[in-house]
Amino acid sequence: MTTYQRPLRMGMVGGGRDAFIGAVHRKAAALDGEIVLVAGALSSTPEKSVESGRDLGLDPDRCYPDWETMLEAERNRPEADRIDFVSVVTPNHMHYPVARAFVEAGFHVVCDKPMTLTTEEAESLADLVAERGVVFCVTYNYSGYPMVKQARHLVRTGAIGDIRKVVVEYNQGWLATDLESTGQKQADWRTDPDRSGAGGAIGDIGSHAEQLVSDVTGLEIESLLSDLTSFVDGRRLDDDANVLLRFRGGARGVLVASQVCVGALNDLRIRVWGTRGGLNWHQEDPDRLLVTSLEGPEVVYQRGGAGLCDAAMQACRLPAGHPEAFIEAFANVYLAAVRAIRDGAACDYPDVHQGRRGMQFISAVVRSSEAGGQWVSM
Amino acid sequence: MTTYQRPLRMGMVGGGRDAFIGAVHRKAAALDGEIVLVAGALSSTPEKSVESGRDLGLDPDRCYPDWETMLEAERNRPEADRIDFVSVVTPNHMHYPVARAFVEAGFHVVCDKPMTLTTEEAESLADLVAERGVVFCVTYNYSGYPMVKQARHLVRTGAIGDIRKVVVEYNQGWLATDLESTGQKQADWRTDPDRSGAGGAIGDIGSHAEQLVSDVTGLEIESLLSDLTSFVDGRRLDDDANVLLRFRGGARGVLVASQVCVGALNDLRIRVWGTRGGLNWHQEDPDRLLVTSLEGPEVVYQRGGAGLCDAAMQACRLPAGHPEAFIEAFANVYLAAVRAIRDGAACDYPDVHQGRRGMQFISAVVRSSEAGGQWVSM
């Protein structure tokens, strides 16, 4: 039986009216009753920022016009009332200044991905986090799925032997047309290098794919070669990415990410093959993990079902057959951050080092493509 | 833009330590920030009841030893502080006395299913609810799935023509062995007629299947014939049910419910065929709805995707491909109840009449089977 611990107090930067992912963060944070949103600077427009906080029923005193005001005000509140951590859910270009300032002030941070706009920012942030000793969690939310944890477990315990081959794909279709020209807010900033960074599809979703490979396999990319394309006329960032991967130790991989695959929804899929077996997991069918072996027929592990490792079981809220999905996986990332903040211990969340590695990956992919598709080291 | 409305204050009866479904109710209620749990009588054992409330961080004053105390205390609180509604998540035999008392006191009620232990209780409760004018929501949670709403929409708008045939199945395997003898709490009360009612599998899950048929098709069962079996030695209630259905207007149906299907998880599936088309929905793959027609190839509707009706779209939190699942559907039922409580208007939630009809169904099935498998009217 768990002893009651008070919910952590969360502040949020970004995620106001018209935003998409902010609401997802709030639902994920609310799901398990371990986090309560108490303060926000929810928009870059001061008036909208305040109104967005009121939409959510925040104490008017804590509906801040901007994040600088919020930081100042919150650090001045008594400790028993002050936010425990801030969640940064702005467009990418604001991740670094906001996260840096809160870390410097000693706050724990949950930050959306990609972590920063540049690798330099990522390096700097990683150093600062190490110095200040705060928890810094990057919301690579797919790592929160129980069956991703099970996949990782099977790899780490040798169930599929030494890895030879990885194929990871992340296909979407929502940017198949020139959506940014319609004023759609999500498309607008994601296709703008100043706010999104050097990567388009490769940054927005390819970064998830990279993290998933790393999380499941533990492999390190030694070198890569990419072919980035902008299929939609006038688009300033890639909307399609094909990447060959060479891992330290000799494994090979392919990473495909695209946002122009008409009809593809959120089609993130990873397959890993080793000397003794293989794994297949698909985000749109997240409760199942298919496992093959040299000897016998294919086995289908189910979230909540037989044969799961502890980490996977602990990430389940419901018995098998009662599906859990995107928000629950997202909530698992928040829960891991909560545990880390409470216990000060090493916990299973995507940290600043993963965030930094993600930025190095995006940078390497862009460099390779700009060189016409050449091998580059990571 | 929505204007902020304060979350409703919820009390809960049942769902304490060792319970299963109570925690699901709490997560569903918490997800959207529209409900806050403030009071509880969470166990039939007074000490455990209080401790369970403390586990959840409830105000110690509102960790009640029993539901009678809670009812008395809450009605005496000022209106601005009092619970807005109570959620009843006890074993079945307690639904009626608790729900009745709260309705009598003018509280809105959310109540788990099957609604009561007997049809007489159900009749009585329906009358009382009508008299008091409160919102009474029965958590037929599967009706909260967006694609169930889409299926209903397609039927109601004639997309599949006049219905001829319905096949609904709800298979589980968790009671394939004598689990109740091991002290497992869920198995213990569910196989006990005094706490579960006259139906075993037919009551616990068959009732969901019946509601799903009614919700999607709008058909009324005219008569039915059942074959109930208790496969596990010594079990006092059915663990397997096969039911033939005849609907008013001439449609025919088959309802299968079982808890001894080894390996079946939570395998609720409905297929409906009409003169012009057919529907197929599966709870374990809830974001997809397969639709056939006389003319063309099969079409796959996706939650959050193209072609959805308003009710389905409003029940979505995330874009297509970002799966939503059991808790989100459950939360949709709570949200509908919240809206009804706030607006006093007709809303799309499973109400006391559906709860009563469910009890009539269970009763008819049991009567048919006890008569050796004879046709009985509903």
Added chain:
Amino acid sequence: MTTYQRPLRMGMVGGGRDAFIGAVHRKAAALDGEIVLVAGALSSTPEKSVESGRDLGLDPDRCYPDWETMLEAERNRPEADRIDFVSVVTPNHMHYPVARAFVEAGFHVVCDKPMTLTTEEAESLADLVAERGVVFCVTYNYSGYPMVKQARHLVRTGAIGDIRKVVVEYNQGWLATDLESTGQKQADWRTDPDRSGAGGAIGDIGSHAEQLVSDVTGLEIESLLSDLTSFVDGRRLDDDANVLLRFRGGARGVLVASQVCVGALNDLRIRVWGTRGGLNWHQEDPDRLLVTSLEGPEVVYQRGGAGLCDAAMQACRLPAGHPEAFIEAFANVYLAAVRAIRDGAACDYPDVHQGRRGMQFISAVVRSSEAGGQWVSM
């Protein structure tokens, strides 16, 4: 290494121009080079019968105008040239007279299903076959699928324990409209009691479902109760059947067969659950067999893959992943008949007793339904 044996000489009755299943029989017979078609009385219209034989390149001498002529001529040919067996692929009402005459003349027979028009005919035929000692194979073609053989093997070797529950379905949609009134030949005779027999959907496809249950489980139906419907106006036979089954030994079952399920193709599916595990096989995905157990995760057996029994492996022509399908399964039934004819030994083919049992089943279902849905013994 097999020693070469000459292909068997086949005659065919029925299956000429405009027929459907005759061509399937011919392809199945041709596939493995073990059978050669040498004679035919392919239509009930003499001229068309002869022309149909010429379409197929048969020796003009053996393009017979009717089956009586064929029987007479073939029995008078020298043994080294005479047909080894006849394949009867006419509408149902002709199965008995043709098959009876060929059996009486000492020919082996392959006969389509349902075997006869009445149970009396079936009894008589079974007696005659026993007396003459010929091979009589009824083309319950689904029993030829390798994974059906694997399912049977798993049941017989105890992999799923004692069977409790069977759900078998066979849904089609091609008769959802009044197709017979358009002159479509298949619909025309299949909805005519004089040519099809007492059963519509229950005879045409329900009989396959019954045989599949028997083949896989080895269970005997003790009693059954049915609800037959003719949904299409003016149709003289059932186009929809729902049947409850009680097996000797206590297992329970449901059999659903329909030809008005719009969009359903050839949706034959069987699920069997026992005390220790479960099976799930679907004809439209025939190379896979899903197996569950009390202990572990679901396992997916593949035709041609790991873990198959000898009978399943011997029924495979190709490695796993190179799909085999309907014609190959059909050919397996022919191959088993060929082996039986050559070796005079007990072989794994659906025999006259299964054909007779099928007729008893259809008869019992019709009786139950005509009695308003009463339990009848088999």
Added chain:
Amino acid sequence: MTTYQRPLRMGMVGGGRDAFIGAVHRKAAALDGEIVLVAGALSSTPEKSVESGRDLGLDPDRCYPDWETMLEAERNRPEADRIDFVSVVTPNHMHYPVARAFVEAGFHVVCDKPMTLTTEEAESLADLVAERGVVFCVTYNYSGYPMVKQARHLVRTGAIGDIRKVVVEYNQGWLATDLESTGQKQADWRTDPDRSGAGGAIGDIGSHAEQLVSDVTGLEIESLLSDLTSFVDGRRLDDDANVLLRFRGGARGVLVASQVCVGALNDLRIRVWGTRGGLNWHQEDPDRLLVTSLEGPEVVYQRGGAGLCDAAMQACRLPAGHPEAFIEAFANVYLAAVRAIRDGAACDYPDVHQGRRGMQFISAVVRSSEAGGQWVSM
């Protein structure tokens, strides 16, 4: 109604005892009654060659000890008796000498893929075929699937707009271990450069993937970059291939082929996305084609079902739901060759130009990889 045409007489080179694909060719050729095997030089060992012919019941005069003898003898037979075409199903290194000799002698040829050992041979053969005017069919058998024809039709008629992206994969697992060292005959020659050619997996199965892309999309590869690996120690040819593709006109693609994906069976899959829609076809589920569009929900075309083009429908033998599979698709390639031989007309079969292009592809992939993974033109 078709008028009867005599079956074509086929000779076969290769495919004797211990061979795999020869038996598949024979079943495919036999299926529709349009081809009869009359002569063979079925093994490179003269004695085994003759015995293999006898195994199949060939006329002893036409069980040849070697292909040279067969060629000489058959050309000397009267035209009314002589083979109409030869099917070459040897290991790769024998394709060219055998095919060349038969073409020179004026015989039509069906030849397995890859067509030759080198691009030079392929060029030479293509020239010779043009000169002699014979039918030369390369058994890219996957192009025979009806739903591949439907995919091609949808692309060609603009259903998915201008193609942007192609992902084609062909994964197998049977060479995940050092199978060639066990004496397994298929593994032995396929991993031997002298008999298989410069490509391992890329030649054996990658060539199918290339042809499928070309067949479905009509796109031409402008340049490619590959990363080939031999994962199994001591293996002399690649067993894993990752290839980036750039097509004329700007489309991009990824081709993955591997024979070390443990548990993968014959996992050939193609996805194509254009400006208006997308296609998804999987060889292990060959009767279905998934189609997406900008506007509506996903559509599932079924072989034999609604909405198919003429070429797809003509390639079907059975109604939808009665699955057809590998052998039937293979037989469609033979049937197309038969039609071409009979009619002397342009027919829908994979021809010598496709075979040559396939060799150029393999060569380019190997060159790119040997250069360390550089872009090469085709």
